[in-house]
Amino acid sequence: MTWILGWTVSLLAFIKAQLVTLLLHVLSAGPIPRHVAFEMDGNRRFARLTGRRAVEGHSDGFIHSSGYILDPASVILEICMHLDIRCVTVYAFAIENFNRPPDEVGALMKLAEERLIEIAQNGALLSQYGVRLNVLGHRELLPMHVQVAIDKAERMTCQNNRAILNVCAPYASRHEITLAVQSVVQQALDKDNFDSSLITEQTIEENLMTSLGGSPPLDIFIRTSGVKRLSGFLQWQCCENTQIHMVNTYWPDFGLWDFVPILLDYQRKVWARSSS
Incomplete structure (x- = not known):
């Protein structure tokens, strides 16, 4: 019976994977956004709902470079790459997150360093x-060991030119615009x-962090957790x-079936725009 159960689970997983591949293939036949942004909100509330510490919620939602740990950031990034979305x-x-309890900030800095070292x-x-x-973002605010990890991770990927992953940290739109x-x-x-006359909307836009990094204009902005505000993210x-x-979905629960609609x-x- 055990082998039958195992075979059934494997078969269902295979069928699900094939259906996902087919769905992505169908989606890719239509217009695809060039740039999608995610405000990954709800990690702490997700952790509280599951009886864990806040930093554990952040860990659930963070990017794992290995591709074997199915955190939402890696899953969504892989979906975007399958669809040939140019920038995520x-x-x-x-920046204001530095006002959180020191133990939470310290744990987040350690988590960031670990993930960057993985990359x-x-x-x-x-x-x-x-x-x-x-x-x-305002890198100078980060601990030196995190800055070093950022430099190494960026150097490791600097020759990649198919797509862009922007990780905003520590970031605030007002700081970027200023x-x-x-x-x-x-x-x-x-x-x-x-x-x-050199000071125009166009020249300001050309000097934003996203533009300097080669990102195309933003097509889709997504915030999870049900909060309805931009909160200092990509306001320009x-x-x-x-x-x-x-x-409404908390970020650690966000997945393909939230993204497809x-x-x-x-x-x-x-x-609709093209036909009008």
Whole structure:
């Protein structure tokens, strides 16, 4: 009986995998977004619901580079790569998160270092799909050991050119926009004759962290956990053409069947615009 049960489980897993492959193939026949962003919210509430510490919820939702641990970030990233989505941006740590309890912040920094070391040592998932890692944010606020791990992971993937994974940490839109404006103003001041016409929406956008990292315009913004606000994430990038989705699922539970309706809605709206 044991071998029959094992054979049945394997068969069901095979059928499920084939159905997922077929679904992704069907989706890829329609318009595909170039850039999708995820505000990975709800980790702490998910941990409390399951009777665990907050950092364990963060660990459930974090990216594992091996590809063997099916955390939601790796699953969603792999789905995006199968669909040839050019860029994925995730909000891993806000600047204001440094105000959380020191033990939680310390645990998050340790977790970030561990995952970055994984990527630097093997990075199977990123290497498999040719993904370049960009860590965007106010790096100087991070402990030096985390900064070193970031540098190693970015160097390991810098030659990858098929897709981009932006990990925003520690990040805030106001900080990003401020740096972009300062850079554009300095460029104008560096001219022999100050030229204020160089300070435009276009030049500011060209100096945002995402633009400097080669990211295309943002097509879809997704926030999990049911909270309906941007909370300082990609506020400039969420332009009139960005489709914004606030879903009730906590990030550690977010998966393919949460993502598919969003992609179908994107395709429907693209087709509607093209036919109008």
